[in-house]
Amino acid sequence: MSSVDLLRRGIEAAHADRKIEAREIFLQVVEIDPRNELAWMWLSGLVDDLEDQIIACENVLAINPENQKVRLFLEGLKRKQHELRGEDQGISQGQRAQQNTQQVKNENRMGQKSAIRDPMRIAGFLEQDGKLDQALDIYKVEAARAKDLHLFDQIYKNITRIEKALAENIKFVPPRSSVFRLTFTWPLLYLSLALVQVGLKPMEHLTSYLWFAFPWVVLGSFLIAVSEVRYRHVIWRKIFQETGDGSLIARIAVGTAGWLMIFIPLTLLLIDSLNRLSVFQIPPRLFE
Amino acid sequence: MLPLNDTEPNRYSFFPIITVLLIVVNCFIFFSEPQIVDDYWSYYMKYGTTPVLIRATLGGGALSNITTMFLHGDLFHLLGNMLPLWVFGRRVEDACGHWRYMVYYLLAGTWANILEILVSGDSPIPSIGASGAIFGLMGAYLLLYPAGRIRTLVFLNIIPFWPRIRALWVVLYFLGLQIIPAIQVLLRDVHYQVSYWAHLGGFFSAIFILLFLRPEAYARYFSDVSV
Numbered sequence: 001m002s003s004v005d006l007l008r009r010g011i012e013a014a015h016a017d018r019k020i021e022a023r024e025i026f027l028q029v030v031e032i033d034p035r036n037e038l039a040w041m042w043l044s045g046l047v048d049d050l051e052d053q054i055i056a057c058e059n060v061l062a063i064n065p066e067n068q069k070v071r072l073f074l075e076g077l078k079r080k081q082h083e084l085r086g087e088d089q090g091i092s093q094g095q096r097a098q099q100n101t102q103q104v105k106n107e108n109r110m111g112q113k114s115a116i117r118d119p120m121r122i123a124g125f126l127e128q129d130g131k132l133d134q135a136l137d138i139y140k141v142e143a144a145r146a147k148d149l150h151l152f153d154q155i156y157k158n159i160t161r162i163e164k165a166l167a168e169n170i171k172f173v174p175p176r177s178s179v180f181r182l183t184f185t186w187p188l189l190y191l192s193l194a195l196v197q198v199g200l201k202p203m204e205h206l207t208s209y210l211w212f213a214f215p216w217v218v219l220g221s222f223l224i225a226v227s228e229v230r231y232r233h234v235i236w237r238k239i240f241q242e243t244g245d246g247s248l249i250a251r252i253a254v255g256t257a258g259w260l261m262i263f264i265p266l267t268l269l270l271i272d273s274l275n276r277l278s279v280f281q282i283p284p285r286l287f288e
Numbered sequence: 289m290l291p292l293n294d295t296e297p298n299r300y301s302f303f304p305i306i307t308v309l310l311i312v313v314n315c316f317i318f319f320s321e322p323q324i325v326d327d328y329w330s331y332y333m334k335y336g337t338t339p340v341l342i343r344a345t346l347g348g349g350a351l352s353n354i355t356t357m358f359l360h361g362d363l364f365h366l367l368g369n370m371l372p373l374w375v376f377g378r379r380v381e382d383a384c385g386h387w388r389y390m391v392y393y394l395l396a397g398t399w400a401n402i403l404e405i406l407v408s409g410d411s412p413i414p415s416i417g418a419s420g421a422i423f424g425l426m427g428a429y430l431l432l433y434p435a436g437r438i439r440t441l442v443f444l445n446i447i448p449f450w451p452r453i454r455a456l457w458v459v460l461y462f463l464g465l466q467i468i469p470a471i472q473v474l475l476r477d478v479h480y481q482v483s484y485w486a487h488l489g490g491f492f493s494a495i496f497i498l499l500f501l502r503p504e505a506y507a508r509y510f511s512d513v514s515v
Contacts, residue, residue, distance in 0.1 A: 171511045178503040182388070185500055189391050192398040197349040199342055200405060229503060273351030280347045282333050 003033045014042060022046055027243050030059075031232065037063045041070060050084070053077055120155075121244060127162070128231045128245065130172030136162045175231030182225035183218065186262050190217040193269060210272075213265035220261025227255035289461055290441040291375040295452055296433070298382040299515075300502065306390050307377040311370050314418060317358050318366050335359060336414030339405040357397040359416035369418045375438060376425040380497075383432055383505040383515050392500045396424020396493040403489025407474060415483040420490035423462075427494025430459040432505075432515045463491060 001009075010025035023046040029039040037060055044056035057074040060067055119138050126135040139159045146152040191214065198205040205211070226233050227246070236242040240250040298304070325331045334347060335355040341347045348355065360366040381389040400420020429436065437452040470484040498506065505515050 168508075168513045169511060170507050170513065173503060173507040173510070175503070178506065181499055181506070184496075185388055185391050188496060188499070189395045189398065192395060192402065193350040193353065196342060196353045196398060196402065196405075197345075199345040199349075200402065201343075269350050273348045276346070277334065277348040277351060280334060282330060283341075283346070 186221035223258030293439040304378040332414040336416040338414040376429040388500040397421035399493035400486040400490035404486040407485040420486040423490035427491040428497040
């Protein structure tokens, strides 16, 4: 479904007061098209959190600075935010960190897409997009906010990993190209084994099931690669209705499907080999 | 010259489970053979790679192509393959990830057999051993870690030394040992007990190693830093 169709569905849902459904649809739209002004506008009214509303408005203004209606709305939201903060006497360390996160969120408004609420996911997405500096900023803020040691360790690992990558000037490889590359692995092996099975004469065995099974191996290998490489693949949205880079369950499901698709052709190959082996006798004229 | 150990640590994984598993399976098969095999010749014909049988689509075909990688003629053959498997396989497994390393290992062994079959297609002599796959690992190691250091046992006359030699020289040394006999097999129809063309086939399968690398290792490879 195109972003225009989704937008239409989202507006319909919003008019019908199906707020949660509408919000999910608009989040899908901004994931497909992060510069969709209309979707961000709708989101500014649909998200519950004040900070998320501000982010959505700022995204609208980043796309179209001339949008006076949203500018006024944003000013109102910021006033409200200021009032809420003013209610608390003194600003604690945790609140300062929260403000920093907010600042980073604002700076990364194009990278956050659908994971508005979870800074760790935002950072993950930014990493997938090769924006390591921005991801690092978020991790640092989150490390300052971390309340338990386990979470802090987890974030700290990410920080050291990114800092090392930045120090070594590691080039960014798009996840999409990693999936493409890794897809070749199993088909290469299967093709080589099938070649040996047919005595290196593929043209004489064109009708063999071995060659019909080949596309299955390619597809299976692709699914395994998709389940291994973290990025916002269309599979997660289309099949699992997920907006991010695939939940654990979705990944396991796709990976298992991939392994099965490879396992079946390889098993057929093995059965064929075993059948041949069971009737094999050394030809008596072999050494004449 | 005998490679003893790769002196560099792993970067991504803790334990080279597939490398160790391959060594265990190879040793297990070797030491259990005397109990289960009566006629070694027909055993090797059945489970080894016999070029003439493969070309005639007789015998196990793809299965024999895999089983041959786990058969060894004697203890020196076994040790001569398992030691380099440990030395060169550990960090290649680290760079690829366990499953992809396994697939690459089998691919290298298969390509070794394919080249052997192409070069000596009418040979009725079965070839066995993991050396083709191990040459694949050596080629991969050369591409991924040319500056790596290998602890190598070297004898000067009878005096043993074990310096850390650059992987580039160790691999080139073993590759160099294959070239002349391989040319002789091809041009003069000389027969050796060693499948030199299988070694070269395995070695050249390393051109595919970049397809098998985990994404982080692939990014590092193209960033001119150690993989």
